[in-house]
Amino acid sequence: xxxxxxxxxxxxxIPDKLTVVIALNADSASPTSVTIYGAWLxxxxxxxxxxxxxxxxxxxxxxxxxxxxxxxxxxxxxxxxRDTIVAEGITYRVQSSRLRTVDTVWECxxxxxxx
Amino acid sequence: MxxxxxxxDSMTAIETIIDGLSISGLTGGTIIQEVANYQDGQxxxxxxxxxxxxxxxxxDELNDxxxxxxxxxxxxxxxxxxxxxxxxxxxxxxxxxxxxxxSFSGLGQNYNVDVEPGNVVxxxxxxxxxxxxxxxxIRCYFQEPRTT
Numbered sequence: 001x002x003x004x005x006x007x008x009x010x011x012x013x014i015p016d017k018l019t020v021v022i023a024l025n026a027d028s029a030s031p032t033s034v035t036i037y038g039a040w041l042x043x044x045x046x047x048x049x050x051x052x053x054x055x056x057x058x059x060x061x062x063x064x065x066x067x068x069x070x071x072x073x074x075x076x077x078x079x080x081x082r083d084t085i086v087a088e089g090i091t092y093r094v095q096s097s098r099l100r101t102v103d104t105v106w107e108c109x110x111x112x113x114x115x
Numbered sequence: 116m117x118x119x120x121x122x123x124d125s126m127t128a129i130e131t132i133i134d135g136l137s138i139s140g141l142t143g144g145t146i147i148q149e150v151a152n153y154q155d156g157q158x159x160x161x162x163x164x165x166x167x168x169x170x171x172x173x174x175d176e177l178n179d180x181x182x183x184x185x186x187x188x189x190x191x192x193x194x195x196x197x198x199x200x201x202x203x204x205x206x207x208x209x210x211x212x213x214x215x216x217x218s219f220s221g222l223g224q225n226y227n228v229d230v231e232p233g234n235v236v237x238x239x240x241x242x243x244x245x246x247x248x249x250x251x252x253i254r255c256y257f258q259e260p261r262t263t
Contacts, residue, residue: 048152051240052233052250053168054190055152059244081242093245114194114246115155 007104011066014040020087022065024077034077036069041087059112063092064105079108121224122185125255126165128219129187133163136209140198151190151250161193161203161247163210168252180258186231189214190250195241207235207249214253227256 020039023031045060063085070077079085079097085108086092092110100107117124130145143162151166166188174182191206211230219225233250240248 049239049243051243051246051248052190052237053151053166053188054164054192054237054240054248054250055150056240056244056246056248057154059155091245093243095243111243112155114153114160114244 002102004102004104007102008066008068011038011104016040018087020063020065020085022070022079023084023086024079025083032077034070036065038066038069039085039087040064056114061092061110061112063087063094063108063110065108067099067104067106070106079106083108084113085110121183121222121255121257121259122167122171122187124222125185125219125225125253126167126187128222129189129214129253130165132213133165133189133210136213138163138206138209140202141206151188153192153246161191161198163206164188164190164192166190172254176258179261181261183257183259185255185257187253187255188233188250189253190233190248193247195245195247200247203247203249204235207251211251214251219255222257224257224259225255226258229254229256 017038017040020036021033023033025031042062044062045058047058048055049058079094081094083094084091091113093113095109097106097108126147130147133145141161143159145163148164148166151164168186168188172184176182214228215230217228231252231254235249237248240246
């Protein structure tokens with residue numbers, strides 16, 4: 001059975017971890033920025049998306065944020081839509097997020113801001 | 116080459132008219148595209164995309180002429196952080212006003228141009244990519260001679 005302790009231990013073997021900064025806009029009047037040192041990205045979709053007849057590059061990416069780093073003291077923070085995540089100089093906009101893998105990792109569905 | 120396609124000539128006429136507005140802040144200018152699209156970094160933002168839209172509509176007008184109504188999508192694409200909403204809405208207003216109920220000089224078969232507004236701000240584009248997309252379809256009315 002996968003427990004939180006095992007899930008957190010397994011995070012150690014994930015390659016290519018990144019330092020990202022997540023700005024939580026919805027939690028307060030002013031954004032709260034949290035630096036995450038062990039995040040990782042999973043590009044999932046680069047197909048074009050149609051918006052009112054205009055096709056834009058999709059750039060759908062999963063950004064995985066360990067909950068232990070986002071909420072080290074049970075802070076109650078959660079990524080929400082329109083929050084931003086900056087990774088390697090690229091800004092991603094969160095579309096949705098959910099807490100996965102025995103409540104240890106925030107899986108944030110995000111898209112790159114247009115450049 | 117002008118005179119081969121009324122639809123294409125409509126797009127170039129629209130481009131000329133919009134260019135004539137000398138819209139302030141429109142760094143990327145106007146671009147005629149086969150399909151309205153933007154891929155990261157390939158075009159300077161903000162810009163106005165002009166492209167064919169949907170199927171043309173056909174109407175019966177005269178014994179020897181068919182009515183053909185071409186759709187042209189005019190879409191403003193830009194980053195909200197670069198220009199204000201007020202500025203971008205003023206661009207849309209200028210385009211709508213200049214396109215409503217007119218005809219294209221030099222295109223003899225064209226007798227009217229109308230505007231079919233799309234979303235002023237495409238909400239999904241704003242949420243997904245932080246991009247301002249604002250479109251309208253310019254409907255170009257032609258009477259084209261029947262050929263047998």
